[in-house]
Amino acid sequence: MTFNLRIVLVEPLYQGNVGSVARAMKNFGFSDLVLVNPCKLENEARALASHAWDVLSSARLVTNIEQAIEGADVVVATTGITGLKTDEHIRMPPYTPHELKEKFNGTNGTIAILFGREDNGFTNDELKLSDMIVSIPTSEIYPIMNLSHATTIMLYEMSQIEAGEQQLADGFDLKLLNEHIGELLDDIQYPEHKKEKTHLMFKRIFGRAELMPREVQTLRGFFGKIQQLLK
Amino acid sequence: MTFNLRIVLVEPLYQGNVGSVARAMKNFGFSDLVLVNPCKLENEARALASHAWDVLSSARLVTNIEQAIEGADVVVATTGITGLKTDEHIRMPPYTPHELKEKFNGTNGTIAILFGREDNGFTNDELKLSDMIVSIPTSEIYPIMNLSHATTIMLYEMSQIEAGEQQLADGFDLKLLNEHIGELLDDIQYPEHKKEKTHLMFKRIFGRAELMPREVQTLRGFFGKIQQLLK
Numbered sequence: 480m481t482f483n484l485r486i487v488l489v490e491p492l493y494q495g496n497v498g499s500v501a502r503a504m505k506n507f508g509f510s511d512l513v514l515v516n517p518c519k520l521e522n523e524a525r526a527l528a529s530h531a532w533d534v535l536s537s538a539r540l541v542t543n544i545e546q547a548i549e550g551a552d553v554v555v556a557t558t559g560i561t562g563l564k565t566d567e568h569i570r571m572p573p574y575t576p577h578e579l580k581e582k583f584n585g586t587n588g589t590i591a592i593l594f595g596r597e598d599n600g601f602t603n604d605e606l607k608l609s610d611m612i613v614s615i616p617t618s619e620i621y622p623i624m625n626l627s628h629a630t631t632i633m634l635y636e637m638s639q640i641e642a643g644e645q646q647l648a649d650g651f652d653l654k655l656l657n658e659h660i661g662e663l664l665d666d667i668q669y670p671e672h673k674k675e676k677t678h679l680m681f682k683r684i685f686g687r688a689e690l691m692p693r694e695v696q697t698l699r700g701f702f703g704k705i706q707q708l709l710k
Numbered sequence: 711m712t713f714n715l716r717i718v719l720v721e722p723l724y725q726g727n728v729g730s731v732a733r734a735m736k737n738f739g740f741s742d743l744v745l746v747n748p749c750k751l752e753n754e755a756r757a758l759a760s761h762a763w764d765v766l767s768s769a770r771l772v773t774n775i776e777q778a779i780e781g782a783d784v785v786v787a788t789t790g791i792t793g794l795k796t797d798e799h800i801r802m803p804p805y806t807p808h809e810l811k812e813k814f815n816g817t818n819g820t821i822a823i824l825f826g827r828e829d830n831g832f833t834n835d836e837l838k839l840s841d842m843i844v845s846i847p848t849s850e851i852y853p854i855m856n857l858s859h860a861t862t863i864m865l866y867e868m869s870q871i872e873a874g875e876q877q878l879a880d881g882f883d884l885k886l887l888n889e890h891i892g893e894l895l896d897d898i899q900y901p902e903h904k905k906e907k908t909h910l911m912f913k914r915i916f917g918r919a920e921l922m923p924r925e926v927q928t929l930r931g932f933f934g935k936i937q938q939l940l941k
Contacts, residue, residue, distance in 0.1 A: 508849035618739035628862040
């Protein structure tokens with residue numbers, strides 16, 4: 480297992496941006512591109528991909544984010560500060576690209592970095608699918624970056640990661656752990672109006688902690704034991 | 711005096727790139743844009759500048775690099791590794807964008823960052839006008855970045871500089887110091903075929919050293935004294 484970076488563009492509107500992202504990916508040595516319901520990709524996309532036509536043409540096309548993040552161990556959403564329509568359980572301030580790089584130095588596994596729509600970013604429900612939030616520090620006067628520029632900065636930082644021994648928890652196990660916690664909140668009749676927030680808080684904490692597979696197993700065992708005893 | 715970053719595009723070929731650069735500059739809070747013999751700037755440049763129309767429209771248009779770097783204290787040329795057609799007196803490896811940021815942290819003054827043509831980069835003579843060379847670490851397979859992507863990375867790093875007390879030597883004084891050394895090489899009848907290389911070496915060393923104004927004055931005094939004694 481090695482370090483793998485996946486770039487996910489969610490419903491990109493402009494084919495030029497998609498082509499430019501493919502080019503930037505190849506510039507930094509990455510090729511795992513997933514497009515969720517993209518715009519039409521024709522001549523302009525190909526022109527801007529330039530010599531990264533292979534990255535563009537091998538991009539995986541899917542119809543929702545769940546499919547796009549399949550197999551990823553950690554899911555990171557990129558958003559401008561202004562894109563955070565809510566601060567519910569989002570670590571404030573969000574990670575900077577450089578902090579993210581530092582966090583993943585010495586690890587291996589698949590990290591999916593999500594980029595939202597050029598006009599509307601992510602919906603709140605989409606943001607909740609991510610384990611971590613990253614935000615590029617920009618000027619307050621004009622913080623809205625071009626999609627391929629934002630991607631380029633993330634690629635630039637991530638390309639400096641040196642893969643290491645520490646294996647990121649397998650995404651699937653992490654998902655099961657999160658489901659466990661959801662069930663447990665039901666089991667203990669946690670106040671209904673707080674349930675979702677608390678569940679999301681756990682998800683974020685585990686995301687930030689970069690759990691190792693053994694830790695995920697241990698946590699699942701721990702919460703499973705509680706569930707058994709409660710029944 | 712505060713920290714000021716100037717972006718210089720040398721003979722850009724595509725107006726879309728110029729517009730995109732203006733946008734990225736505003737995203738990171740910069741506005742000092744100089745264009746050396748640019749292509750026509752029409753609707754596409756304006757569209758891609760988006761809300762940075764003010765940066766684009768107030769760009770200074772000049773006909774050569776000498777005019778573009780006027781008033782700058784330090785001149786940095788950005789080039790891909792492949793863009794270095796010669797390694798004459800170029801520090802190998804060149805600075806990374808992050809190293810450059812670290813180098814200028816805590817300083818103030820005007821730094822001009824030059825970007826070459828989309829197709830041919832810089833000529834060797836143009837490279838010699840710079841005090842320092844910076845290169846973005848890219849994949850060897852496809853190192854040629856889009857112009858606005860390369861600019862975005864430099865802006866991203868430079869925007870993290872915290873201005874400080876240490877004033878960069880005034881560009882004009884540094885220029886006089888360099889002229890001094892050229893004269894001195896003549897005076898001591900330095901071997902003709904090595905003269906240019908040695909002169910450039912001094913220029914690069916002083917560039918890397920980020921001389922303070924007092925140091926420039928002292929060096930000028932020192933070399934001036936030698937010149938006087940030789941005559």
